[in-house]
Amino acid sequence: MSQFFSKKIASRLVFAATVLLSCAAWSGVAVVVHPANPNAMDENDISRVFLGKKKSFPDGSEAIPVDQADGSANRSAFVSTILKKNEQQIKAYWAQLLFTGKGTPPKEVGSSADVKKLIAQNPSLIGYIDTADVDASVKVLYEF
Amino acid sequence: MKRALLATAVACMAPALAVNVNAADIRWNGFASITGGVSTGEGTRPDGEELRLYGYDDDFNFRPESKLALQASSNLGNGLSVTAQAIARGSDDFNVEMEWAFVSYDFGESSRINVGKLRIPFYQYSDFLDVGYAYAWIRPPESVYDLFFSTMEGANLQFNGAIGSWDSGLQLVAGRTANELDIFGTPSDANLKNLWGGAWNLGNDWLTFRAAYFQADTTLTNSGLEQLSAGLAGVAANPALAPFNIPDRSEDLAAGDDKGSFVGFGFKADKNDWLFGGEITQIQVADSFVADQDSAYVTIGRRFNDLVFHVTYEEQENKVKEGILDGIPTGIDPAIDGLLASATGVIVGGEQTSTTVTVGMRYNFHPSASFKIDYSQRDYDSSATMDVDGAASVVRFSIDAIF
Numbered sequence: 001m002s003q004f005f006s007k008k009i010a011s012r013l014v015f016a017a018t019v020l021l022s023c024a025a026w027s028g029v030a031v032v033v034h035p036a037n038p039n040a041m042d043e044n045d046i047s048r049v050f051l052g053k054k055k056s057f058p059d060g061s062e063a064i065p066v067d068q069a070d071g072s073a074n075r076s077a078f079v080s081t082i083l084k085k086n087e088q089q090i091k092a093y094w095a096q097l098l099f100t101g102k103g104t105p106p107k108e109v110g111s112s113a114d115v116k117k118l119i120a121q122n123p124s125l126i127g128y129i130d131t132a133d134v135d136a137s138v139k140v141l142y143e144f
Numbered sequence: 145m146k147r148a149l150l151a152t153a154v155a156c157m158a159p160a161l162a163v164n165v166n167a168a169d170i171r172w173n174g175f176a177s178i179t180g181g182v183s184t185g186e187g188t189r190p191d192g193e194e195l196r197l198y199g200y201d202d203d204f205n206f207r208p209e210s211k212l213a214l215q216a217s218s219n220l221g222n223g224l225s226v227t228a229q230a231i232a233r234g235s236d237d238f239n240v241e242m243e244w245a246f247v248s249y250d251f252g253e254s255s256r257i258n259v260g261k262l263r264i265p266f267y268q269y270s271d272f273l274d275v276g277y278a279y280a281w282i283r284p285p286e287s288v289y290d291l292f293f294s295t296m297e298g299a300n301l302q303f304n305g306a307i308g309s310w311d312s313g314l315q316l317v318a319g320r321t322a323n324e325l326d327i328f329g330t331p332s333d334a335n336l337k338n339l340w341g342g343a344w345n346l347g348n349d350w351l352t353f354r355a356a357y358f359q360a361d362t363t364l365t366n367s368g369l370e371q372l373s374a375g376l377a378g379v380a381a382n383p384a385l386a387p388f389n390i391p392d393r394s395e396d397l398a399a400g401d402d403k404g405s406f407v408g409f410g411f412k413a414d415k416n417d418w419l420f421g422g423e424i425t426q427i428q429v430a431d432s433f434v435a436d437q438d439s440a441y442v443t444i445g446r447r448f449n450d451l452v453f454h455v456t457y458e459e460q461e462n463k464v465k466e467g468i469l470d471g472i473p474t475g476i477d478p479a480i481d482g483l484l485a486s487a488t489g490v491i492v493g494g495e496q497t498s499t500t501v502t503v504g505m506r507y508n509f510h511p512s513a514s515f516k517i518d519y520s521q522r523d524y525d526s527s528a529t530m531d532v533d534g535a536a537s538v539v540r541f542s543i544d545a546i547f
Contacts (some may be wrong), residue, residue: 044309053304053311056253070511084349088450088508089414095278095546098173099215100271101227101248101258102302 028131029077032116032138034123041126041141047082049126051093052103057126065106066115066127074112078128081144170218174547177276179209179234181540187524187532197500197520197538198286199235207234209283209540211274213243223250231274243274243295254304264296265315265343268354268410268423276544280419280452280506282518285441287458287500288423291406296321296339313345317358327366328490336360336404347412354410354423362404362429369433372490373398375483379472385480391471397487399432419445419454433487435462435494450508458500464491496532497525513545 031046033039039057041049048054050065057063068075079090097103109115112129119125120137134140182204187195199208213231220226229244246260263271269284273294276282283289298319305312318340325334341358373394379385380392410423424440438461445454468491474481504518519539524532 053306054254055250087511088514091512091546092278095175095275096272099175099213099229099275099278100263101217101225101244101246102256102271104171104217104219 029074029081029128029144030131030134030140031082031126031128031142032119032134032140033126034119034121035136035139037123037139039141043082043142046126046142047084050078050083050106052097052105062124063126064122064124066118066125067106067108068112068115068128069108069110072111074128074130077144082128082142170216172214172216174212174214175275175277175545176212176547177210177274177282177542177544178206179276179282179540179542180204180206181208181538183536183538185521185535185537187522187534187536189530189532195522195524195532195536197522197536198283198540200538200540209542210234212238213274215244224248225250246300256302258300258302259298261295261297262300262317262319263294264317264319264321264339264358265300266291266294266356266358266406267408267425268412268421270294275546276516276542277512277514277546280445280454280516281443281456281502281504282516282540282542285423285443285456285458285500285502287460287498288425288439288441290437290439290460291427292323292325292334293321293336296336298339307346310346310348313347314342315344316340316342320360327364328368328493330366330368332364332366332369335363335365337363337401341406343408350413350415352412354408354412356406356408356410358406360404361401362399362432363401364399364432364434369398369490372483372487376472376487379480379483385476388473388476390473393469393472393487396431396468397433397490399429399434402430402432404429404434417447419443419447419452433465433468433491433494435464435491435496437462452506452508454502454504454506456500456502456504458502459498460500461497462494464495493530495530498522499525510545512547513543516542516544518542 039059041058045058049063055063079085079087083090085093094105098105109118112133115127116129116133116138119127131143181200183196183200183202189195211231211233213229215227215229217225217227225248227244227246227248228242230240231243232238232240242261244261244263246258246262248256248258250256265271267289269279272278273284296319298317301316303314320337320339322333322335325332337360339358339360343354343356346353376397377392377394380390405428406425408423408425411421413420422442427437439459441456441458443454443456445452469484469487472484474484500520500522502518502520504516506514506516508514521535521537523535
């Protein structure tokens with residue numbers, strides 16, 4: 001009886017922990033690169049790459065940012081937290097560069113899973129994914 | 145199903161991306177402004193000419209400012225890319241014109257050279273002058289944005305860098321351009337040769353400063369002007385008038401390879417949903433009848449989520465050059481007096497001072513489109529020689545989209 005009781009508690013705890021974990025995961029975004037990418041970057045470095053102001057990683061190798069689909073929750077969080085702009089401001093920002101040939105916005109590649117898949121294959125890429133999707137195929141540079 | 149399709153598409157793209165994310169595909173983008181307006185008042189010059197704003201009249205009209213553009217760009221790899229932008233303007237019967245067409249080469253970490261048909265970066269908003277979506281007004285303040293040249297054929301060098309937490313951007317340009325325009329009601333040609341100069345931007349995430357200087361050998365070709373100039377030269381060269389020692393002022397009146405210069409300063413701020421901005425410019429064409437032009441604007445706006453309200457004050461002063469016809473005596477001959485009167489008319493006709501106030505609203509009703517309403521009123525300084533009666537005003541709305 002006591003054993004059954006403790007088992008029940010244990011399974012409840014596991015359930016609670018899972019819920020907590022998935023909540024945390026759902027609200028978190030991780031900026032990721034290929035595991036072989038040796039660079040460390042802070043928020044400002046990441047922002048500069050995604051705004052087209054910098055085209056390389058700190059070690060000088062080419063950096064190619066990839067965005068998630070327009071309107072996704074991860075993208076909105078990334079734009080407001082890292083780029084410190086709202087959706088309209090970022091659109092106007094890119095319109096200014098795009099129509100003057102000064103730069104093109106990052107490619108849009110869909111969901112966290114799509115971004116992860118690409119980054120796992122190319123050391124030049126940098127993207128952001130749901131923290132729940134983080135695994136050994138990518139390296140986390142920054143989380144928020 | 146959609147997700148599955150997308151996943152498949154991305155999976156198919158993946159190998160290509162893994163090899164080269166900048167594969168030489170063509171990227172299409174575009175923007176459109178559907179702008180309509182109606183004139184609600186006009187100024188009248190002493191010669192009877194009506195002064196109206198932005199090309200509108202008493203009937204509601206979509207033509208003066210509506211436009212649609214398509215841009216194709218292709219990254220060829222190794223820093224090389226090609227961009228072309230075609231634009232159809234209502235003011236030009238929606239004829240499609242190539243506005244930009246250039247080849248770019250990136251070198252170093254953040255330098256680029258563009259060669260081809262390019263925008264001349266005179267003003268803060270020059271580079272994206274046509275992209276209504278990129279600013280809150282229906283068009284940037286016309287008192288300042290008043291040059292009839294906007295593009296050139298030539299080269300543009302761009303250097304970008306950081307100074308501490310500030311971004312620095314330097315553009316150096318060299319090229320030439322020509323345009324047809326109306327001078328004294330007659331079609332004329334304007335030519336800018338040996339055009340060169342630069343613009344420097346220094347900004348952080350909310351504040352930007354800008355300085356620009358350009359100069360060019362400026363020639364204006366107009367039949368009336370040529371006759372006047374020839375008349376002045378003839379008077380000076382006439383042996384019968386030699387005792388009067390009349391100086392040859394023909395070159396002081398005409399604009400033939402005369403040095404035209406442009407100086408501009410600007411700033412822009414966007415903080416805590418408050419928007420501020422301003423520009424001040426000076427345009428001169430030395431040794432010519434062209435009046436010196438000083439202009440400026442200041443603007444303030446406030447953003448409330450998807451709404452922006454703004455007020456802008458503009459000033460333009462065209463100052464007549466003194467002394468162009470000095471030394472030519474009157475009362476010798478009615479023909480000379482007539483010539484002097486005509487030449488004086490041409491010089492004085494350039495004088496005009498005006499102030500313009502615009503109040504407007506922008507509503508971002510869609511992530512890629514916005515709706516705008518602007519009301520503008522221009523008052524003309526009555527102390528000027530060309531005394532203008534009344535004020536010109538216009539109400540306009542616009543839908544601006546990017547795609």
